[in-house]
Amino acid sequence: MTCKETEQKGTAVRNGREWGQPWSAAVLSPWRGTGASLVTATAGALIDAEMGPKGQDVVLMDADLESAGLTSLLTAWQRACGEEQGCGLVGFAREEKIALCDRVAQPLLRELASRDGRSRHMSLFNGLRGRGSSAFAARPDLPDIVGRATESLAEVAGCLLVDCGTGWGPCTRRVCESVEYVFLVGPPDGRTHPAVRELTAALERAGLLGKLAGYVANRPGPGPRLPGHNSPNGVGGTASRDTLPVRTVLDLPYDPRAAQTVAQGALPGPQSPFGKAFRDGLEALEPDLFRTGFGPGGH
Numbered sequence: 001m002t003c004k005e006t007e008q009k010g011t012a013v014r015n016g017r018e019w020g021q022p023w024s025a026a027v028l029s030p031w032r033g034t035g036a037s038l039v040t041a042t043a044g045a046l047i048d049a050e051m052g053p054k055g056q057d058v059v060l061m062d063a064d065l066e067s068a069g070l071t072s073l074l075t076a077w078q079r080a081c082g083e084e085q086g087c088g089l090v091g092f093a094r095e096e097k098i099a100l101c102d103r104v105a106q107p108l109l110r111e112l113a114s115r116d117g118r119s120r121h122m123s124l125f126n127g128l129r130g131r132g133s134s135a136f137a138a139r140p141d142l143p144d145i146v147g148r149a150t151e152s153l154a155e156v157a158g159c160l161l162v163d164c165g166t167g168w169g170p171c172t173r174r175v176c177e178s179v180e181y182v183f184l185v186g187p188p189d190g191r192t193h194p195a196v197r198e199l200t201a202a203l204e205r206a207g208l209l210g211k212l213a214g215y216v217a218n219r220p221g222p223g224p225r226l227p228g229h230n231s232p233n234g235v236g237g238t239a240s241r242d243t244l245p246v247r248t249v250l251d252l253p254y255d256p257r258a259a260q261t262v263a264q265g266a267l268p269g270p271q272s273p274f275g276k277a278f279r280d281g282l283e284a285l286e287p288d289l290f291r292t293g294f295g296p297g298g299h
Helices: 036-054 069-073 088-093 103-108 133-137 142-156 170-178 194-205 256-263 273-285
Strands: 005-008 011-014 017-019 023-029 058-062 110-112 122-125 159-166 181-186 212-217 248-251
Touching: 023 036, 023 142, 023 170, 036 058, 036 069, 036 122, 036 159, 036 181, 036 256, 036 273, 058 069, 058 142, 069 159, 069 256, 142 159, 142 170, 159 170, 181 194, 194 212, 248 273, 256 273
Parallel strands: 023 159, 023 181, 058 122, 058 159, 181 212, 212 248
Antiparallel strands: 005 011, 011 017, 110 122
């Protein structure tokens, strides 16, 4: 089976199904505990619940080489598989490019579904989890492999969201080079924190600052979530004047049940403050997101 794509009135038809404008984004966080994996998973599930039945394939990629937080969070979403899968990136270490719609690539993806059936069309590319992952992670060409994986996934996914984990490194840079947009996730008062500034500076040095779509203010727990919160050089000090080229595009409330709900294999319900703010924020960011995708000029 091969991919067949044609353009019709601004939408694409793939495998006989119409879908919206394809787009891809990387999710970065300055430090652990920001809830970036929850943000990635929830965004994908909300988009899938709306766009999946219309034919837009949503793929989540776990590129967190240290903790694979997205894979762990979505354990309850993974449909039963037969044999234990090996390292997901191995297929992209070969010279030939693998199309995910080909049968030979299917073992590289895990199908995801929520218990309530609202989200049924997502897939997870679970990167460096599985047999042989330790040795594979030591390969010197790993950044190029991760980059090729991202590019291949972006070619066939209607929506590709990549959880890059914490900080900046060669693999994160390759992911950001391969996607269209980059989002930073951190606490509401962390946008001017030195660690966030360093991420934006790294993007600028790499010539990728133009891909920065915005900052997602998340509250995974009560109270301050800032390292060095009381430092005079941290947030609130004279060095924290707002001169960053990034704006807050999502402001998510503290909702202790949201992460538990997602971890248990379901989407936050309509009464969830987190879920409602998330969907409303996505629509405000891109009014056509749930109709044609994340189009140019929509952020």
